[in-house]
Ligand SMILES: Nc1ncnc2c1ncn2[C@@H]1O[C@H](COP(=O)(O)OP(=O)(O)OP(=O)(O)O)[C@@H](O)[C@H]1O
């Protein structure tokens with residue numbers, strides 16, 4: 001891959017455990033939900049890193065940690081070399097300006113009693129220098145125009161807009177402070193399929209125009225492929241596999257990714273397709289009591305004794321280190337192997 005310089009965001013060994021307590025008056029900790037466990041990744045300027053995985057695998061917790069809405073149990077988040085997970089007060093405020101979020105639900109994430117102008121301009125109250133007082137209306141109108149909404153709508157209320165338009169308002173709010181990074185947690189999951197594509201196209205256009213970096217969280221594999229330069233697959237609090245979209249979708253080496261990609265069998269009327277179809281069996285174990293070793297082993301058809309004993313590290317598998325195929329990317333499996341699968 002071409003040299004892209006230093007990552008704008010460098011996440012290292014990020015851990016978030018939520019304590020499980022018992023008792024009302026005298027609380028005692030009886031365990032912990034291991035929502036995020038030793039997650040590391042880089043994000044480069046202007047790129048989209050997609051994060052996919054089943055419900056409860058820790059995607060939103062990663063987003064909240066990146067946004068400083070949750071404090072990590074351990075680990076670091078470096079923004080341009082500075083560990084922002086330990087910042088507070090003015091220093092935190094200065095960094096937060098560059099990292100904004102777009103939420104899943106455009107219905108509940110906008111205050112119904114505020115006008116669109118007030119919603120989009122809200123960040124200016126915290127960062128007054130971003131738009132001096134007299135210029136705020138003008139800036140909000142510019143933002144409305146940027147996301148494809150009529151600037152004349154500035155005094156309308158959220159209920160007067162459709163779901164797709166509301167998500168455009170959410171995006172405009174995210175852009176108000178000219179951030180470099182936008183963390184999007186399932187930004188189109190609540191929208192109709194026909195509207196999803198429009199919002200995704202808008203996000204791609206904005207990325208090109210403003211050189212934004214996206215962390216794009218979703219459970220829909222095809223949407224993630226469409227928008228992402230690189231993809232990280234999460235399972236039960238850990239990253240199972242990370243690579244470019246072509247590496248992950250055409251040469252997955254982790255059994256979990258292979259299972260996800262072939263989750264929905266395609267009809268093959270000719271019956272000539274000899275590629276394997278993998279059915280993902282069983283439920284995801286509880287993150288309060290994850291399996292030892294590899295967390296995927298209770299659902300993995302390739303599991304061996306070592307999988308229960310040793311946590312597989314996320315790294316380029318030894319067998320592909322000298323190869324020039326798409327299989328040469330990070331995978332956290334003791335038996336990582338390229339496999340020709342039928343895509344969903
Ligand atoms: N504040 C909290 N206290 C305790 N447990 C939590 C808390 N927030 C999240 N969890 C748990 O952490 C795990 C990861 O949750 P998270 O919301 O990050 O998953 P997710 O991948 O975003 O799921 P979804 O696709 O359903 O949005 C889940 O088991 C969840 O119940």
Ligand code: SF4
Nearest residue numbers: 294297300307333334
């Ligand atoms: S490490 Fe073992 S259990 Fe985990 S994915 Fe690989 S083969 Fe399966």
Ligand SMILES: [Mg+2]
Nearest residue numbers: 059060061185
């Ligand atoms: Mg979530």
